[in-house]
Amino acid sequence: MNLSQFATTRGFPARHPRRPFPDGPQKAGRRLSRRATPHGGERSMNLSNTPVRPAPSEADLARARRDFFLRGRPPGALLGRRVLGSWMRCMQRGLVAERACPVEPLGSAALLAARERAELLRRLAAPELEFLAETLADTASQVILANADGLILDTRGDARAMDRATRVALLPGVSWAEAAMGTNAIGTALADNELTEIWGGEHFHDQHHRLCCTAVPILDHTGQPVGLLDVSGDARLPRGYARAIVLRAAREIEQRWLLNAPERYARLRFHPERACVGAYQEGVLLLDDDRIVGANRSALQWLETDWRLIGRAVDQVFEHAGPSAERLRTRAGRALFGQLQAARRPRMAAGAPRAVDPVESDGPWLGEPQRVALERTRRAIDAGLSTVLHGETGCGKEVLARRAHALSSRASGPFVAINCAALPDTLIEAELFGYTEGAFTGARRKGSPGRIAEADGGILFLDEIGDMPLLLQSRLLRVLQEHRVEPLGGGAARAVDCVVLCATHRDLDALVASGEFRADLLYRLREHQETLPAWRTLPEAQRRDALSRLWACAGGPARGVRLAPEAFDRLVAHAWPGNFRQCAAALRALAAFADDGAQLGPADLPAELQPAVEAARASLEELSHGAIVSALARHRGKVAAAAAELGIHRATLYRRMRKLGIAASGEG
Known part of the structure; x- marks a missing residue:
């Protein structure tokens, strides 16, 4: 196409100011690259099947931008085909390189809905996000999980080395789709469905030239993208520093996704080396009888095929399978070692109800009241408000607290849960506030920081707060007032930044009235309260x-x-x-x-x-007026519910009510 009609008047910007790294970005990146190749096998793992091209110099990028934006001509070999293709798409969309992209995060309710739609992805990806954040700590990089539309769902890592505008742009709820943000690793990787690295001036928009990004799509068992894993950092880091480790993490997530498929599918695992069957390099096929319904990328690699494999019969792929599939031979003549895991659930008969995948349904059930409470609790956490969750035993107080933490701005911080009723009075003080060496008989040699200190940067969840001993309530109040913890036995106080969530089934106001709970502590703990329904x-x-x-x-x-x-x-x-x-x-x-x-x-x-009334009565006539009235009252006049409790059909209960002159006050 003729680029002149799309040419802009902006060239490559000047190099940005240096920002702090522990020992320099280049050294941090090189050190990471050496660590990120365990067993020597990761360097050759390029899931995109595209050769890794040499890194263009800054002079090459400056020349490429001048050719493309100023002169309106293709930059030739100075730029990779994927970056050039993305630039062309951005120009066709009418994007302007020097014009800043508006950052418009989703509102909290919309972000909550997006996160809930991606709950399975977020759960399976969480261990890899933590691993990447820890491994990349000395590079000041941000680890990002996005959905298949490029919307950031979760982040990990320390972004303080980035400028404020970049930090805001990398928050959950911001879309990095190519149409919104121009050429960038997240959006371009999803557009091309391949691993993508975008460094500095390769970004379409000038405002992103301080960033480098490495992104790889996360595919489900049919090859469809369900999300994306990205590492973003300073553009001065060496190209490729995060490539191997991000690819490995994406493969681990995809493996979990595949193996969490319904157990009604058999699983055929295989690898050219016997010792690698069961390792992360193995190929895995999901089988519905003799039909292939799922695979991972390693399976495609060892079978030398692509995603068109899905839907084919097993005997179209393998010509020989020994007992238990221990030895396999493909139609192309390749010998493999295998292991067959039989389906554990029978196929459903025609017309039977659809089985719900436990993976998709895992976790607590949330109806409208609980969803409202969850969103309000998340907002309270983000605002730093201490919150009391009140409700009966088993109504989901801790479950809601954990989910609110996972959806909040403190999701990357710890969730430290303590049951105040389960700890003896002699231990709870040391457990909460920590202690120094020799503080008491039996103390650990090096002491303990205490659970409150462990919650720094996250959530301190105090279950059964109403059972906390009165003598310790004053110490907790001081921590909440000063945001510092003093360990038992002396020693320096430690600053703590945490949000406190409490749970109780007791009436805290009544405890205050009876002198069992400090009123001033309650005011500190109950900056917000949610009551969960029974x-x-x-x-x-x-x-x-x-x-x-x-x-x-x-x-x-x-x-x-x-x-x-x-x-x-x-x-x-x-x-x-x-x-x-x-x-x-x-x-x-x-x-x-x-x-x-x-x-x-x-x-x-x-x-x-089992209805007690059934065992007690000899006939329906013994179903008394009082029993019916009581059942109806317990179910707020719902005849169907009362009938179920009484063990009789609803029509029978209606007849009995008419005979006894009992009016129906509810529905059904």
Whole structure:
């Protein structure tokens, strides 16, 4: 195409000022490159199957930008084809190199929704984000997880070496799609579906010339991008410093994604070397009977094929498989060592309910009240407000606290949980505040920093705060006021920056009134409060939705185990004094003891769900006026729920109510 019609009037900017590194960016990058090649195998691992080109000099980049932007002609060999292709796309979109890109992060609710849609990806990627952040610590790099649209979901690392504008642009909720930010590693890697490195002046926009970025798409078992892993740092770092380690991390995430597929699929693992079967270099195929439904990139490499492999029959790929697939031979004649892991769940009969993948459904169920509480708690954390989570046992206080932490700006910091009711009075002070060597008999030789100090930069979660001994409440109050912790036995105080979340089922105001809890501490801890609803207080529609999701998490549907309508109704109607925790445990037990494909009726439910009235009455006539009124009251007039508790059909209960002159006050 003729570039003159798109030419701009801006050339390559001057070199930016130096910023601090522990021992210089180049040395940090070289040291990392040596560390990032374990066993000598990572240097040759280029998942994009594209040769690594020599790094262009700054003079080359300056000349390339002059040719492209000023003279309107292709920069030739001075620029890689991927960067040039991206520049061309950016010009066609009407982007202007010298014009700053607006940074418009998503609102908190929209970011929360995006993170929840990518919950599986975030969970599988979390260990690699932590590993990369630790390994890259001396390069002042930022580790980024983005979704398949280029939206930043999570970050790790220390970005203080970057200028403020760059730090803001790399926050969760910002889109780095190529159409929004021009040529950059995140957006261009997703556009080309290949590993991409963009250094300094290779970025389309002038404002990004201080950055270097290395990004690789994360693919699911069918080859579709589900996200992206990126490392961004100072452009003076040597090109390629993060390539091997990011590729390795992406491969690990993809392997977890593949192996977390439903267990109804068999898994065929293989490698040319016997010792590598089971290692991260192995190829893996997912098999639905004799059909290939999933693979990883290593499988494509060892089979010398591409993603068109998906959907093919196994015998189209292998001509020989020994017992248990220990020895394989491909149609191309390549010998491989293999291991077959049989499917653990039977195929569902036609017309049976769809089994819900436990991986997709893992974690707590959140209805609308819990989602509102989660978002408000996240905002409180971001604002630095101490928050009390109040609710009955088992209603999800710690679960909500952990999820709010994971969605907050402190997600990269620790989550330190302490159960104040579980620690004896003689230990809780040392556990919370730490101690010096020799502070007491049995103290560790080098002392302990204490759990509060461990929470620096993150969340301190104090469960059952209402049970904290009164004598320790004054010390905790001082920590909250001064943001410093003094260990037992003396020693220097340590500054601590953490947000405190507390959980309790007790009435803290009543404890203050009775003198068991300090009022001034309560004011400090309860800068914000969320009350989580008990199971029995939720509308029936929410309880039904919750039960369906918890049953899926218990693994019943995946094995074809079904709950008969009567059993389902009785589970929904049960009061569950232990709330979600008790309900989830009961469902796991039901699923564990049921045969594959079985249907569970009311008689299969635990004893506490068997209506006591059935054992006590000789006939329906003995179902008293008081029993019916009490059941209806417990379920706020819901006839269906009351009938399930009483163990009779809804129509039967209606007839009995008419006979006894009891009016229906609720729906259903």
